Amino acid sequence: MKKTTTTTPDDHAPRTRAEIQEEHHHAPERRPLSVGHVWLVGLVCLLVGALLNAPGIRKTALGQPVGWKRDAATALADPLYDASHALRLDSLREGLQDLIGRSGADDVDLTLPSPTIDLTTPSIDPEIPTTTTTLPPKRAFTPATQMRLWVGGDSLSISPGESVINQALATLVIGILQSVDGHVATGLARPEVFNWSAYLAAVVASNAPDSMVLTLGSNDDQAMTGVGGVGPFGSAEWQAEYRRRVGGLMDEVTGSGAVTLFWVGIPQMRNIERYETRYKLINEIIKSEAELRPGKVFFVDTASLLVGPDGGYTDFVVHGDGTIIRLRATDGIHFERAGSDLVGAAVLTRMNEAFDLISWQTTTTTAAPVATTVDPTATTVPATSTTKPKKSTRSG
Amino acid sequence: MLFPTVTFALFFMIVLPVSWLLMPRRRRWKIFMIAASYFFYGYWNWRFCFLIAAATIGNQLIAQRIFAASSERAKKSWLTLGLIGNLGVLGYFKYYDFFVSEGTNLLDHLGIHVSPEIIAVTLPVGISFFTFQAISYIVDVYRGTFEPGRVLDFAVFLSFFPHVVAGPIVRPAEFMPQLKEAHDPRTIDASRAFFLIFIGLFKKVVIANVLATEIVDSVFASPKQHSGLTVLVAVYAYAVQIYADFSGYTDMAIGLALLLGFRFPQNFDSPYTAGSIQDFWRRWHMTLSRWLRDYLYIPLGGNRGKSFRVYRNLMLTMIIGGLWHGAASTFIAWGAIHGFFICLDHFRHTRRQALGRELADTLPRRVARRVVTFHIVCFAWIFFRAESFSTAGDILGRLVDTQHWLDASPLITLGVGLAILAGIGEQYIPRAAMGRAMAGFSRLAPVAQGVVLGLVLLLTNTIGPSGVAPFIYFRF
Numbered sequence: 085m086k087k088t089t090t091t092t093p094d095d096h097a098p099r100t101r102a103e104i105q106e107e108h109h110h111a112p113e114r115r116p117l118s119v120g121h122v123w124l125v126g127l128v129c130l131l132v133g134a135l136l137n138a139p140g141i142r143k144t145a146l147g148q149p150v151g152w153k154r155d156a157a158t159a160l161a162d163p164l165y166d167a168s169h170a171l172r173l174d175s176l177r178e179g180l181q182d183l184i185g186r187s188g189a190d191d192v193d194l195t196l197p198s199p200t201i202d203l204t205t206p207s208i209d210p211e212i213p214t215t216t217t218t219l220p221p222k223r224a225f226t227p228a229t230q231m232r233l234w235v236g237g238d239s240l241s242i243s244p245g246e247s248v249i250n251q252a253l254a255t256l257v258i259g260i261l262q263s264v265d266g267h268v269a270t271g272l273a274r275p276e277v278f279n280w281s282a283y284l285a286a287v288v289a290s291n292a293p294d295s296m297v298l299t300l301g302s303n304d305d306q307a308m309t310g311v312g313g314v315g316p317f318g319s320a321e322w323q324a325e326y327r328r329r330v331g332g333l334m335d336e337v338t339g340s341g342a343v344t345l346f347w348v349g350i351p352q353m354r355n356i357e358r359y360e361t362r363y364k365l366i367n368e369i370i371k372s373e374a375e376l377r378p379g380k381v382f383f384v385d386t387a388s389l390l391v392g393p394d395g396g397y398t399d400f401v402v403h404g405d406g407t408i409i410r411l412r413a414t415d416g417i418h419f420e421r422a423g424s425d426l427v428g429a430a431v432l433t434r435m436n437e438a439f440d441l442i443s444w445q446t447t448t449t450t451a452a453p454v455a456t457t458v459d460p461t462a463t464t465v466p467a468t469s470t471t472k473p474k475k476s477t478r479s480g
Numbered sequence: 481m482l483f484p485t486v487t488f489a490l491f492f493m494i495v496l497p498v499s500w501l502l503m504p505r506r507r508r509w510k511i512f513m514i515a516a517s518y519f520f521y522g523y524w525n526w527r528f529c530f531l532i533a534a535a536t537i538g539n540q541l542i543a544q545r546i547f548a549a550s551s552e553r554a555k556k557s558w559l560t561l562g563l564i565g566n567l568g569v570l571g572y573f574k575y576y577d578f579f580v581s582e583g584t585n586l587l588d589h590l591g592i593h594v595s596p597e598i599i600a601v602t603l604p605v606g607i608s609f610f611t612f613q614a615i616s617y618i619v620d621v622y623r624g625t626f627e628p629g630r631v632l633d634f635a636v637f638l639s640f641f642p643h644v645v646a647g648p649i650v651r652p653a654e655f656m657p658q659l660k661e662a663h664d665p666r667t668i669d670a671s672r673a674f675f676l677i678f679i680g681l682f683k684k685v686v687i688a689n690v691l692a693t694e695i696v697d698s699v700f701a702s703p704k705q706h707s708g709l710t711v712l713v714a715v716y717a718y719a720v721q722i723y724a725d726f727s728g729y730t731d732m733a734i735g736l737a738l739l740l741g742f743r744f745p746q747n748f749d750s751p752y753t754a755g756s757i758q759d760f761w762r763r764w765h766m767t768l769s770r771w772l773r774d775y776l777y778i779p780l781g782g783n784r785g786k787s788f789r790v791y792r793n794l795m796l797t798m799i800i801g802g803l804w805h806g807a808a809s810t811f812i813a814w815g816a817i818h819g820f821f822i823c824l825d826h827f828r829h830t831r832r833q834a835l836g837r838e839l840a841d842t843l844p845r846r847v848a849r850r851v852v853t854f855h856i857v858c859f860a861w862i863f864f865r866a867e868s869f870s871t872a873g874d875i876l877g878r879l880v881d882t883q884h885w886l887d888a889s890p891l892i893t894l895g896v897g898l899a900i901l902a903g904i905g906e907q908y909i910p911r912a913a914m915g916r917a918m919a920g921f922s923r924l925a926p927v928a929q930g931v932v933l934g935l936v937l938l939l940t941n942t943i944g945p946s947g948v949a950p951f952i953y954f955r956f
Contacts, residue, residue: 112919117670119500121926122739125670126493128930133937140941180942184895246701253705260705262890263698408584410577421867 138168139190199331224440236265237299247428271303275310305362354416520641578807606645671922673738680731685944688725708885720903750907755849
């Protein structure tokens with residue numbers, strides 16, 4: 085039998101006890117390969133792996149940023165998928181997915197619903213004096229009848245979502261349906277990557293949440309694909325289509341009247357130009373669509389929340405007592421815990437506007453109707469909020 | 481560029497044959513390998529290529545000066561300069577914000593108000609690894625155990641892409657002599673390399689990622705939301721996740737180097753089978769352990785002198801080892817916990833030796849020691865993973881809070897259980913069985929080997945969560 089030899093001398097690298105044991109056990113000799121054969125093994129492995137994983141590769145290719153790389157990737161992935169399907173090699177992957185409960189994970193759904201509310205309803209004119217009227221009482225939650233809360237969105241939802249959950253739990257009247265349902269690198273621009281509309285419809289149907297905290301938009305500064313897809317980013321057509329998708333998603337979630345949606349906006353970023361020229365527009369579209377659905381959708385503004393003394397982006401905040409706290413991750417986009425906690429507090433503040441989360445603490449009587457001024461965009465913080473708002477970054 | 485990506489697979493399929501074709505022409509091979517490694521490293525951020533280039537030139541100059549110096553004093557001066565330079569760069573990129581903010585906060589508590597400039601420093605990937613390798617180069621030259629090589633050799637050593645971002649931490653004496661050896665392209669230990677690469681891939685993409693996404697991240701983010709049982713399972717899951725993540729990466733690194741004709745030291749040796757914390761550190765991140773031993777613990781005095789000094793040296797070494805992982809007090813706590821239990825091991829061992837009362841190594845004792853050691857390690861992992869002491873406290877609080885301790889949780893799934901079992905069980909696979917499997921695999925025809933590995937790719941890609949999460953140790 086040909087003796088196994090390695091290509092490098094053994095005396096330079098120390099041997100582990102595992103290697104020594106292996107030798108002591110007289111492990112059968114391994115047949116070495118030439119570099120040509122190694123390359124052949126690698127090539128066959130990649131070809132077989134590509135054919136067997138073709139549906140997943142096609143989905144990944146479709147998920148590339150729009151441009152020549154995506155075109156090239158799909159040009160390679162499509163025939164690979166066709167070949168895999170023709171040879172029925174994709175059935176192995178499908179079978180495995182069925183086995184682990186991920187059926188349909190490679191499916192691509194390109195449709196996104198349109199708004200269902202009547203957009204011809206006149207909106208409130210700020211020039212006309214507001215009138216005092218009586219609103220129905222805010223829905224009250226107690227520890228016995230907890231709010232069912234879902235939290236999720238893109239990567240910006242993950243750390244702030246955890247803060248929302250921690251702060252919501254502290255109220256004792258909010259129950260969490262699941263941990264943060266974050267899907268990195270997703271949004272409304274690219275339904276082939278992740279179809280939020282279909283996904284949230286399924287979440288609403290299966291979990292019956294009372295409230296949903298959704299963070300989306302930071303991956304949408306690109307040309308849109310899917311049905312109604314249009315580019316380039318920011319064009320009038322793009323804005324109209326993005327508005328349709330945002331409004332459609334809001335109605336999809338809140339249409340039954342059972343769910344209140346809290347949409348967390350995009351914070352300022354270290355790349356100021358990108359924020360000013362791209363994310364500001366996305367924020368404005370989402371905010372204006374939320375305002376068209378008062379009482380159903382609340383926009384949580386984070387752009388004015390995590391700012392330095394000049395009102396612009398900041399990594400750190402210096403509190404009045406001199407302590408320095410890092411708010412943002414080193415990438416200048418995501419959050420450190422302190423920044424997430426600020427976002428979480430802002431979400432809870434909005435929830436206190438929408439719901440009665442505190443009266444159970446003080447009285448057993450039914451809350452009386454609240455007399456207030458009709459202003460769907462009011463952001464007044466209730467005097468007895470259950471959450472203690474963190475110090476504003478402006479304070480430093 | 482991450483190992484478990486199509487981009488890297490294509491990169492390696494080009495580098496592999498070109499590397500072997502150029503191998504007989506050493507100088508060309510070295511230039512090619514440096515270019516390939518810089519391309520690999522620069523794929524994250526090309527600007528940091530200048531950092532690694534500066535580290536190469538700076539440390540090579542220092543090493544040559546140390547070697548050429550005629551007096552001990554001059555050697556020491558050059559070494560000091562080199563250490564200050566390396567640690568200064570590492571300190572700036574890794575610890576500047578931490579020390580400035582913690583220092584300011586401390587001074588503030590003392591009533592001294594300062595307003596230092598705060599800048600968000602971006603951490604270059606792998607800086608801790610290549611800085612430690614550079615330090616070992618100049619220290620070895622200073623000690624006279626290694627002569628400085630040529631600048632191209634040192635450049636290949638420092639930037640070699642299989643180990644540049646997350647180790648293993650290779651010594652110059654282990655790697656640079658291999659650059660002078662003859663490499664035979666007909667006798668590559670491919671089956672061992674493929675086993676390492678694909679087991680590493682499975683550990684990272686399936687075991688580590690499943691545990692991270694299905695339980696660990698959620699529980700460590702909001703421990704109060706979960707029952708004691710769920711938190712306990714999440715702690716076990718994190719112990720397995722970090723092992724699968726890091727050992728998976730180094731398995732791949734060692735396998736890739738082997739295919740290129742280079743041998744790296746092992747970095748993990750079934751750490752969760754350890755019978756003591758000392759034993760754990762002989763099996764966990766072995767290249768860091770011996771680096772700390774040889775370049776920190778022994779220079780501090782090692783186990784010479786009085787007991788107090790030995791314990792001080794052990795504690796200091798482990799605390800600095802903790803700080804190496806990141807600029808956070810929780811890492812220091814993690815190092816201190818390990819330091820404390822190593823001291824305890826040391827105390828018990830020396831006391832037993834003095835009394836002549838060594839305990840017999842029976843099976844029940846061995847099992848008990850392993851269980852206890854694993855739980856001490858898990859306890860320390862809580863501080864390693866938690867964002868703050870407050871979170872660590874919440875986790876520990878949940879573990880001891882008997883109310884609703886056994887409440888069922890949707891996070892404890894069959895998949896999580898299987899991943900934990902696989903991660904622990906892998907460490908108990910008899911070496912002989914693994915040896916037989918590798919030998920059997922090596923006897924298959926190359927095409928059949930490719931088909932088998934393609935099936936592993938199917939399993940990995942289908943079972944693993946979508947997307948590739950960054951390796952935990954990239955940030956260290």
